[in-house]
Amino acid sequence: MVMDELDTALLRILQNDARRTNREMAAELGIAPSTCLERIRGLRERGVISGYHAAVDLQAIDRSTQAIISIKLRPQAMAKATAFQDYVVRLPQTLDMFMVSGGSDFLAHVAVKDTQALRDLVLDLAKRQEIADIRSSVVFEHHHRTTVLPL
Amino acid sequence: MVMDELDTALLRILQNDARRTNREMAAELGIAPSTCLERIRGLRERGVISGYHAAVDLQAIDRSTQAIISIKLRPQAMAKATAFQDYVVRLPQTLDMFMVSGGSDFLAHVAVKDTQALRDLVLDLAKRQEIADIRSSVVFEHHHRTTVLPL
DNA sequence: CTGGCCAACCGAACGACGTTCGGCAGATCT
DNA sequence: AGATCTGCCGAACGTCGTTCGGTTGGCCAG
Numbered sequence: 001m002v003m004d005e006l007d008t009a010l011l012r013i014l015q016n017d018a019r020r021t022n023r024e025m026a027a028e029l030g031i032a033p034s035t036c037l038e039r040i041r042g043l044r045e046r047g048v049i050s051g052y053h054a055a056v057d058l059q060a061i062d063r064s065t066q067a068i069i070s071i072k073l074r075p076q077a078m079a080k081a082t083a084f085q086d087y088v089v090r091l092p093q094t095l096d097m098f099m100v101s102g103g104s105d106f107l108a109h110v111a112v113k114d115t116q117a118l119r120d121l122v123l124d125l126a127k128r129q130e131i132a133d134i135r136s137s138v139v140f141e142h143h144h145r146t147t148v149l150p151l
Numbered sequence: 152m153v154m155d156e157l158d159t160a161l162l163r164i165l166q167n168d169a170r171r172t173n174r175e176m177a178a179e180l181g182i183a184p185s186t187c188l189e190r191i192r193g194l195r196e197r198g199v200i201s202g203y204h205a206a207v208d209l210q211a212i213d214r215s216t217q218a219i220i221s222i223k224l225r226p227q228a229m230a231k232a233t234a235f236q237d238y239v240v241r242l243p244q245t246l247d248m249f250m251v252s253g254g255s256d257f258l259a260h261v262a263v264k265d266t267q268a269l270r271d272l273v274l275d276l277a278k279r280q281e282i283a284d285i286r287s288s289v290v291f292e293h294h295h296r297t298t299v300l301p302l
Numbered sequence: 303c304t305g306g307c308c309a310a311c312c313g314a315a316c317g318a319c320g321t322t323c324g325g326c327a328g329a330t331c332t
Numbered sequence: 333a334g335a336t337c338t339g340c341c342g343a344a345c346g347t348c349g350t351t352c353g354g355t356t357g358g359c360c361a362g
Contacts, residue, residue, distance in 0.1 A: 001211055011212075014205035018169045022349060032312045037350065048211040053204060053297040054165035060152055060199040061162075061301045068251055068258060089294045096295050098260075100219055102288035107219060107258075109249075111299070137253035143240045144247050146204040150212045151243055151264065173320060183341045188321065 015147040018052040063111040066139035067118050070104040077130030166298040169203040214262040217290035218269050221255040228281030
């Protein structure tokens, strides 16, 4: 996949602020607005940029408590792993869902109102028959990197 | 914190597509563009919306291999936890860094080119003196929810 | 060496957009 | 009931996104 340093610079800008105006970026990079627009459209069409999203502060919407829930399925239930995954992803509390190797099969990153709500969520999840083991870790701090530049 | 259903609707829209035009959103919600602009400015000023970010496809930038690295620090090194955390967050491979309770102290969500690069990263991390235990899980699938609506 | 070809970039022009501001309506309090 | 304040509206202005024709520079074939 082609990816010169102009594309990279645009990626870096748009990851920091997806609402930067086209003209601003063009001026900053020393290219014409029309060129800039074409490059960005190319990035979208090639799928390099998959979307633009507003980041919402979890505290502001009363979801200050985060946790990582590690889940191991019963070996006999692994066939239903996809269905289980879909279920968890669709839970409104879920922020991320990882299917992983190692000691657990899934890690669910969730955000809820408080520890009580976390308790309720875990107890609710534990009802599912396919689960062999479930353990939760409270997240004290979470840092997310929005800028993912090529290595 | 005040948060009526108009703010909520705007949040939902902007989380799905941060580049929607102000007029479009206003029309969709049946309000004037000026009103819409004012509400969004309010959300930003109150910190409900912390930013707008372009989402980049990791495969497109040759970072298709993801992992969760669980790290436990030596008890004597826990005082340096913040410094260690900063170090990992600044690694270009790091996507997320969680400080958690439970069996591990930190979970690092990383994206690298291939398993070889993952091996290098883990071996490099393991050199740090404050680490008592480190174990990595390959991420087979990762689903991220961009829309975080109030519960 | 030269001619032709193709891709990328530019600049102008037009329609659409963001943003501001004055005014208005509804609610609240005295 | 009158005053006050908050939130919303609609018009107007300057800016922006987007398109398109023309130009340049690099590359390959003859």
